[in-house]
Amino acid sequence: MAILMENSMMKLMLEREAVFMEREVVSGLSDPVLIQKARMSGRLMRLMAEWVEQRHQAMQENEAMKQALIKIVDVLQDEKSLSRNRVRNALVRACSAKLKKTAGADPGIENRDLRAALCEGIEGLDALEGLLPEDAASLLKSEIHSALRLQLDHGLASIQRPPA
Amino acid sequence: MHQPSEIWIGLERYLKARFRERKALSVTSLEKLAGGISYLTCSFEIKWQEGRRQVSECLVLRMLPEVGHVPPYDIRPQYEAMKRVQGTGIPVPKMQWLEMDESVLGRPFFVMEKIEGESLMNAYRRDPGIRVQLQKEYVDCLKRIHELDWKALGLSVLGVPQNDLQYAENDLGRWEGLIRKNDYSPQPVLSEALVWLKRNIPKAGRTTLCHGDYYAHNVFCRDGHIVAIFDWELVGIGDPMNDIAWTPMFMEIYPGFWNEAGFVKAYEEASGMKLDDESYFFWKLLGYYRYAAFALASFKDGLEGEEFDPVKPAAQSSMMAVALDRIARMLKF
Numbered sequence: 001m002a003i004l005m006e007n008s009m010m011k012l013m014l015e016r017e018a019v020f021m022e023r024e025v026v027s028g029l030s031d032p033v034l035i036q037k038a039r040m041s042g043r044l045m046r047l048m049a050e051w052v053e054q055r056h057q058a059m060q061e062n063e064a065m066k067q068a069l070i071k072i073v074d075v076l077q078d079e080k081s082l083s084r085n086r087v088r089n090a091l092v093r094a095c096s097a098k099l100k101k102t103a104g105a106d107p108g109i110e111n112r113d114l115r116a117a118l119c120e121g122i123e124g125l126d127a128l129e130g131l132l133p134e135d136a137a138s139l140l141k142s143e144i145h146s147a148l149r150l151q152l153d154h155g156l157a158s159i160q161r162p163p164a
Numbered sequence: 165m166h167q168p169s170e171i172w173i174g175l176e177r178y179l180k181a182r183f184r185e186r187k188a189l190s191v192t193s194l195e196k197l198a199g200g201i202s203y204l205t206c207s208f209e210i211k212w213q214e215g216r217r218q219v220s221e222c223l224v225l226r227m228l229p230e231v232g233h234v235p236p237y238d239i240r241p242q243y244e245a246m247k248r249v250q251g252t253g254i255p256v257p258k259m260q261w262l263e264m265d266e267s268v269l270g271r272p273f274f275v276m277e278k279i280e281g282e283s284l285m286n287a288y289r290r291d292p293g294i295r296v297q298l299q300k301e302y303v304d305c306l307k308r309i310h311e312l313d314w315k316a317l318g319l320s321v322l323g324v325p326q327n328d329l330q331y332a333e334n335d336l337g338r339w340e341g342l343i344r345k346n347d348y349s350p351q352p353v354l355s356e357a358l359v360w361l362k363r364n365i366p367k368a369g370r371t372t373l374c375h376g377d378y379y380a381h382n383v384f385c386r387d388g389h390i391v392a393i394f395d396w397e398l399v400g401i402g403d404p405m406n407d408i409a410w411t412p413m414f415m416e417i418y419p420g421f422w423n424e425a426g427f428v429k430a431y432e433e434a435s436g437m438k439l440d441d442e443s444y445f446f447w448k449l450l451g452y453y454r455y456a457a458f459a460l461a462s463f464k465d466g467l468e469g470e471e472f473d474p475v476k477p478a479a480q481s482s483m484m485a486v487a488l489d490r491i492a493r494m495l496k497f
Contacts, residue, residue, distance in 0.1 A: 112349070112350065115349075115351065115352055116347075118350075118355070119350045119351070119352050119354075119355040121352075122352055122355040122356055122359060123358075123359065126359040144352070144356075145356075145492075148352055148353050148356070148492065151353075152353065152488055152489050152492050155481075155484070155485035155488060155489065156486075156489055158481070158485065159481065159482040159485050159486070
């Protein structure tokens with residue numbers, strides 16, 4: 001949580017510094033080379049702010065995907081009637097392995113790997129259709145969709161945002 | 165061979181051999197035409213002497229890509245389809261010839277007449293007064309494609325589905341394959357879509373000629389009327405709902421020309437048929453799934469293609485975000 005707040009503040013600070021550079025600093029300069037350098041610095045800060053925002057979003061998405069994957073593992077492991085089912089066992093192993101692998105990774109890489117794990121999870125659960133109790137299947141769907149909705153909202157927000 | 169200068173040299177040599185009777189034959193004004201992430205399309209002018217008179221003809225060359233991102237590639241179906249629908253009332257450029265010998269230009273190609281005009285999108289934006297007429301012609305063209313006697317035209321060469329599920333299954337399989345091939349950016353939303361699509365394949369109500377990529381950017385206009393339908397590379401024999409559900413998707417993405425409700429109503433009135441809602445839903449969802457597959461392939465093309473295009477990845481990210489969101493909303497999450 002602290003890291004997420006830190007990212008938000010960092011983005012805000014970078015954007016404010018970019019505005020300061022582009023307006024206050026540039027207006028006080030007369031040398032064209034320095035003006036260009038100041039503008040470039042402002043632009044770089046905006047790009048860094050975007051990067052921080054994307055990293056922040058990746059971390060939020062990663063948390064949501066991990067929750068969904070943990071839920072998949074928990075529900076499947078609790079379902080004793082499926083203890084000998086190959087698809088269920090393979091899915092539990094795959095999700096657990098991915099959760100372990102991504103721990104501590106760069107948020108961007110973790111995001112990609114977790115999305116791949118979620119793809120496997122969705123297709124694996126489909127193969128178990130009818131074998132899981134309805135309420136369990138419904139709960140997992142809800143967790144997965146919640147994680148996906150966050151990604152979708154981030155995706156839409158990024159295309160509506162003006163470029164740096 | 166993919167640079168215009170290389171094509172020009174090979175093309176002129178080829179045409180001189182093909183048309184030995186044409187004196188002083190030359191190829192000029194060869195220009196790569198923009199658009200698409202697959203086939204290479206170039207316009208050119210061929211000039212020669214007939215007595216004292218110089219004759220010229222403007223043509224278009226369409227060639228298989230060197231490295232395509234939307235396989236499989238076979239140039240014959242689009243050539244055969246456009247050639248066979250000529251004279252049926254469907255506006256298509258006149259096909260000149262098909263060359264399958266790869267030693268000529270490095271890859272198979274065909275040549276067709278050049279049609280002067282502009283895309284439908286540009287036409288109605290430039291002159292909003294012609295929009296209603298274009299809407300009428302737009303739906304009429306599609307209806308005519310679906311009403312063609314494809315058997316009598318010999319279009320069975322495109323391959324005929326063995327049952328009323330096969331066309332949809334094959335189409336879904338194609339886009340699934342493309343997404344799996346471009347798995348550099350896994351998309352769980354597409355996995356959800358795939359699960360739903362596989363479980364809900366509808367039976368084809370009709371089996372007709374299908375354009376496969378019918379939307380405003382592939383329709384050419386001149387003087388307020390449709391004069392050509394291009395880009396038949398996804399043509400096939402199958403469920404016309406593929407075309408009917410594909411085109412309104414672009415009306416939403418590129419608004420202004422028409423809307424989904426208006427188009428569907430017009431098609432039903434023109435064809436005298438009520439569209440099946442479930443089938444329409446399936447093909448519309450598959451349409452967004454396909455759109456996402458294109459975005460993934462195109463993104464990679466922009467980054468790794470022959471000419472690095474920094475704008476393409478950004479544009480295709482937008483495509484992807486929109487497609488994914490629409491899929492999620494259709495599946496209600």
